[in-house]
Amino acid sequence: MASNKSITIGETTVRPGERVSIDLPVADLYTGTSIAMPVKVVCGRRAGPVLFVSAAVHGDELNGVEIIRRLLKRRSLRSIRGTLIAVPVVNVHGFLNQSRYLPDRRDLNRSFPGSAKGSIASRLANTFLTEIVAKADAGIDLHTGAINRSNLPQIRANIGDPDTLQLAKAFGTPVVLNSTIRDGSLRACAAERGFPMLIYEAGEALRFDDLSIRGGLRGIIQVMRQIGMLPKSKTASPIVPVIAEGTSWVRAPASGIVSLKAKLGTRTVEGQRLAVIGDPLGNAEEHIVAPFDGIVIGRSNLPLAHEGDALFNVAAFKSISRAEDRLEEFAAEHTD
Numbered sequence: 658m659a660s661n662k663s664i665t666i667g668e669t670t671v672r673p674g675e676r677v678s679i680d681l682p683v684a685d686l687y688t689g690t691s692i693a694m695p696v697k698v699v700c701g702r703r704a705g706p707v708l709f710v711s712a713a714v715h716g717d718e719l720n721g722v723e724i725i726r727r728l729l730k731r732r733s734l735r736s737i738r739g740t741l742i743a744v745p746v747v748n749v750h751g752f753l754n755q756s757r758y759l760p761d762r763r764d765l766n767r768s769f770p771g772s773a774k775g776s777i778a779s780r781l782a783n784t785f786l787t788e789i790v791a792k793a794d795a796g797i798d799l800h801t802g803a804i805n806r807s808n809l810p811q812i813r814a815n816i817g818d819p820d821t822l823q824l825a826k827a828f829g830t831p832v833v834l835n836s837t838i839r840d841g842s843l844r845a846c847a848a849e850r851g852f853p854m855l856i857y858e859a860g861e862a863l864r865f866d867d868l869s870i871r872g873g874l875r876g877i878i879q880v881m882r883q884i885g886m887l888p889k890s891k892t893a894s895p896i897v898p899v900i901a902e903g904t905s906w907v908r909a910p911a912s913g914i915v916s917l918k919a920k921l922g923t924r925t926v927e928g929q930r931l932a933v934i935g936d937p938l939g940n941a942e943e944h945i946v947a948p949f950d951g952i953v954i955g956r957s958n959l960p961l962a963h964e965g966d967a968l969f970n971v972a973a974f975k976s977i978s979r980a981e982d983r984l985e986e987f988a989a990e991h992t993d
Contacts, residue, residue, distance in 0.1 A: 659704040664740050666788055671698040671740075681788055683749055684777045692750070694781075696789070697729055697743045705739025706884050709789050710877055712744070712799040714766050714843065716751020716758070717862040721799025724873040731878070739886045742789055750777070755863060757803065767841035786846060795824065795853045795884060797877055798843055801860040801869070802955060808970075809921045809954040810859035810872045810987065815844070816900065821853040827883035828855060828876035829895030831983035832954060832972060834904060855880070861958065871991040896987055899980040901972040905948055906955075909934055909962040915945075916960065919969065922984050923953045924977060931969050934962060949973055952980050 661673040671677045677700075680693035710728065712721025725745040728734075734741065746752045748765050758764055763778035771782030790796060802808040813836035816822040825833045836856070838845045847854035857876060859869030879895045881887045909915070911934055918932040925931065925947035935942035945968060955970030962968060974980045 658738075661701050661704045661739060664698060664700060664707065664742075664792060666696055666698060666742070666792070671700045673700055674702045675700050676734075681784060683781055683784065692753075694744065694749055694784070695746055697745075699729075699734050699737060699741040699743070701737040701739055701886070703738040705737070705886050706794040707740045707742065707792060708881065708884065708886060709742040709744065709793040709796045710799070711747050711785075711789070711796070713746045713748055713752050714798060715764070715800065715803075715862070716746075716748040716754065716756050717804060718757070718799075718801040719863060720801050720860045720866060720869050720873065721857070722746060722752075723865055723870050724799055724877070727870070727874050728877055733878070733887055737881070737886050739884075741881075741886070742793060744785070744789060747785055748781070757862065766843055767839065769841055769843050769846045782843075785843075790843070790846065790852070793852075795820075795880075796847060797828075797855045797857060797880060799873060800856055800858045801862050801864075801866075802858070804862040805959045806955065806957050807861040807866075807921055808858040809952075809984075810857070810869050811954055812876075812898065813844075813856040813858060814854070815848055818848075818851075818853060821855070824853055824855055824880050824883060826898060827879050827895055828857070828898075829879050829987075830857070830859075830872065830876060830898055831896060831987045832952075832980065833898045833900045834972070835900065868988065868991050872987060875991070896983055896990070899974055899976070899983050901954075901974055904954065904970055904972045906967040907931060907945060907948060907969040907971060909964055909966045909968055910943055910945065911941075912962065912964045913937075913941075913943075914960055915957075915962050915968065918956065919953050921953055921956060924981055925949075925951050925953060925971055945969070947971055950977060952977060952984070
C-alpha cells in the first residue's frame with residue numbers, strides 16, 4: 658500500500674500519520690483581536706482521497722459543528738487512508754454573533770469564489786476555497802434550515818454527476834434532492850471544477866437536533882467507506898434514499914396566526930390541510946393545503962406569518978410509500 662502525501666494548509670504542513678490543529682487567519686475584529694478559522698487535519702499513513710467536511714458556513718447553523726466534533730472523536734480515524742480536513746466553523750464572525758451572516762450582512766454561501774482583496778465575505782470565501790476546497794477530492798458541507806425553519810434530513814446535490822450521485826446514495830439520508838445550483842454558492846464552485854460535493858440539510862438554526870446529528874455523523878462515515886478512506890462495514894448497510902422528483906414551497910395565503918401545522922415527514926395528499934391561518938380575533942380562518950401528493954421536508958416553526966411567507970416545503974416522489982419507508986428506517990436507526 659502506497660504511503661500518503663503531506664498536505665499544507667496555510668503555513669502548516671501535515672505529514673502522514675499526523676493529526677494537527679490549524680488556525681487559518683480571517684479578518685480581525687475592529688478591537689484588534691485576531692480570530693481564526695479552526696481546522697483539524699487528519700493525515701493517514703496510507704494513500705487515499707482527501708475529503709473536506711465543513712460546517713457553519715452560515716454562522717447560526719449549529720448541528721454541523723456538533724457532527725464534526727463527534728466525527729473527530731471516532732477511533733476509526735486513527736487508521737484512515739488519505740486525509741480528512743475538518744472545518745467545524747467556517748463563518749467565524751457569524752458563529753460568534755449567532756448570525757447567519759458576516760458583519761457586512763453578506764451571505765458567505767453567495768460569495769464564492771471570492772477575492773483576496775474584496776469584502777470580508779469575499780476574502781473568507783477565497784481563503785476557504787484556496788486553502789481547503791482546492792486541496793480536496795470531494796466535500797461534504799453541513800447545513801440546517803434557517804432561523805425558525807426546520808428541514809427533514811436530506812442531501813442536496815448535483816445528481817446528474819455519477820460520482821456525486823454515488824456519494825449521495827452512500828450518505829444514507831431518506832431523501833435526496835437534485836437541487837438547483839445557485840450563483841456564488843460553494844456548490845457552484847464545486848460543480849465548475851467537476852468536484853463531487855454533498856450538502857447535508859437537517860434541523861433548525863441555533864438548535865441541536867440529535868436525530869439530525871446522528872444521521873449526519875453516520876452519513877459522513879458511510880461516505881468515507883464508499884471512497885476507500887475507511888474499511889467497508891461488514892454489517893451495516895446504508896439506507897437507499899429516494900430521489901425527489903421536485904419540491905414546492907407552500908406560502909401563506911393571508912397574514913395571521915398559524916395553527917394545527919403538519920409535522921416534518923408528514924405524507925400529504927393534494928388538497929389536504931397542512932395548517933390553519935386566521936386573524937387574532939378568530940373572525941376569519943383559511944386552510945393551507947398541499948399542492949400535490951408528497952412529503953413535508955421543510956417547515957416554518959413560527960406561529961405567525963405574513964401573506965406570502967413560505968410555510969411548508971413539500972417534495973414529490975415517484976413512490977411516496979417508498980419515501981415513507983425510508984423515513985421510518987432512518988428514524989429507527991438514529992433513535993435510542
